[in-house]
Amino acid sequence: MSQLSYPFLFMRGGTSRGPFFLREDLPQDLDALAKVLIAVVGSGHKINIDGIGGGTAVTTKVAMLSTSSDDWADIDYFFAQVSVEDQLVDFKPTCGNILSAVGPAALEMGLVKPKGDITRIKIRAVNTGANVVAEVQTPDGELTYEGDTQIAGAPGTAAPVALKFKGVVGSSTGAFLPTGNFRDSIDGIEVTCMDVAMPLVIARAADLGLSGHESAATLDENTTLFKRLENIRCQAALLMGMGDVSKSVMPKIGLLAPAERGGTVAARYFMPWTTHPSMAVTGSQCLASCALTPGTIADGMITEEISSPTNVVLEHPSGTIEVMVEFNLHHGFELESAGLVRTVRKLAEGKVFVPHKVLNSP
Numbered sequence: 001m002s003q004l005s006y007p008f009l010f011m012r013g014g015t016s017r018g019p020f021f022l023r024e025d026l027p028q029d030l031d032a033l034a035k036v037l038i039a040v041v042g043s044g045h046k047i048n049i050d051g052i053g054g055g056t057a058v059t060t061k062v063a064m065l066s067t068s069s070d071d072w073a074d075i076d077y078f079f080a081q082v083s084v085e086d087q088l089v090d091f092k093p094t095c096g097n098i099l100s101a102v103g104p105a106a107l108e109m110g111l112v113k114p115k116g117d118i119t120r121i122k123i124r125a126v127n128t129g130a131n132v133v134a135e136v137q138t139p140d141g142e143l144t145y146e147g148d149t150q151i152a153g154a155p156g157t158a159a160p161v162a163l164k165f166k167g168v169v170g171s172s173t174g175a176f177l178p179t180g181n182f183r184d185s186i187d188g189i190e191v192t193c194m195d196v197a198m199p200l201v202i203a204r205a206a207d208l209g210l211s212g213h214e215s216a217a218t219l220d221e222n223t224t225l226f227k228r229l230e231n232i233r234c235q236a237a238l239l240m241g242m243g244d245v246s247k248s249v250m251p252k253i254g255l256l257a258p259a260e261r262g263g264t265v266a267a268r269y270f271m272p273w274t275t276h277p278s279m280a281v282t283g284s285q286c287l288a289s290c291a292l293t294p295g296t297i298a299d300g301m302i303t304e305e306i307s308s309p310t311n312v313v314l315e316h317p318s319g320t321i322e323v324m325v326e327f328n329l330h331h332g333f334e335l336e337s338a339g340l341v342r343t344v345r346k347l348a349e350g351k352v353f354v355p356h357k358v359l360n361s362p
Helices: 030-041 102-109 216-220 223-239 281-292 356-360
Strands: 003-013 016-022 061-067 075-082 118-125 131-137 160-166 184-186 189-196 198-204 252-257 265-270 310-316 319-328 334-355
Touching: 003 030, 003 102, 003 356, 016 102, 030 061, 030 075, 030 334, 030 356, 061 102, 075 102, 102 118, 102 131, 102 334, 184 223, 189 223, 189 281, 198 223, 198 281, 223 252, 252 281, 265 281, 281 310, 281 319, 281 334, 334 356
Parallel strands: 016 061, 075 118, 198 252, 265 310
Antiparallel strands: 003 016, 003 334, 061 075, 118 131, 131 160, 160 334, 184 189, 189 198, 252 265, 310 319, 319 334
8 A cells, every 4th residue: 555544634724733643643752743733734845735734823733642641630632833844743741722632532542531511631641741621512411613712813612621731831941930030131032931831931022122913924034933933942941951942832922912802911922033923821821821921021910919710811913712720829920720711623534545655754
């Protein structure tokens, strides 16, 4: 047979989409796995014409599921970010939007069984070690995608999936503030380096000559900005103990600005070489934590008094995203959990094919 075939589900999770596989169906060796995923997505072409990617970083994501070996969790979720054009696969980060579809996908795959009208599924994010509880709508014990919930960045309405994240502080670096400082100065720009669900380098939009309310398209056209951000990101990564990140999507970059549309704060998130069209779930938790933490670059952006729990509403290019944050201030800001609501839809299922020669390529 000239091609290899792999069973998959094709899911939209939040504002991202991609194929979902059983981990056991794919190569266990990461180098071989990367070759297969590059072929699946069609990385190497700007519109992924020879694969099922969508030509953007939010549509070249892959989820791999298995029954968890962890005593706490039901499902292990292993994530891969495949580049659009560079034929690179990054296994370091996780993706919260894709994670929102893990519960429904696990039900579809028979890895867990529905329990009542709402099925609670405990998920371990293998890449970062975070624990997440997903609440999936299963009325009368049947999975449904129909509902009235709408999220910014995805058309129409669907059934809600509630996510509650725990253990996300220091998920990649081991520290809330990986540099040990609330603020660092890099190339004359003050930044806060923070690790909550996703390590971020966060700056004030105004310090980069921006309002913080620009569209994603406008920011993507600003090549000078991206060169500057990449330089700051790579220097910050060294301070964060992450080494050379020139070929890794972590840490990400975030910008904050005062809100203009009734939210808590305005935010822009970079993936990191393009602007996110809306907002990443993992990024939203880190940006919300930065906005709430005294002493960070966000000082003064929130004028009202905040107590726990609180809803942090981030204004992003497609609308808003709401993060329910539980925290305490006993020893400075300490995050206890962060919750969000996403919507999910199954788009397709079947087999995806890759050339047999892929596994023999250098």
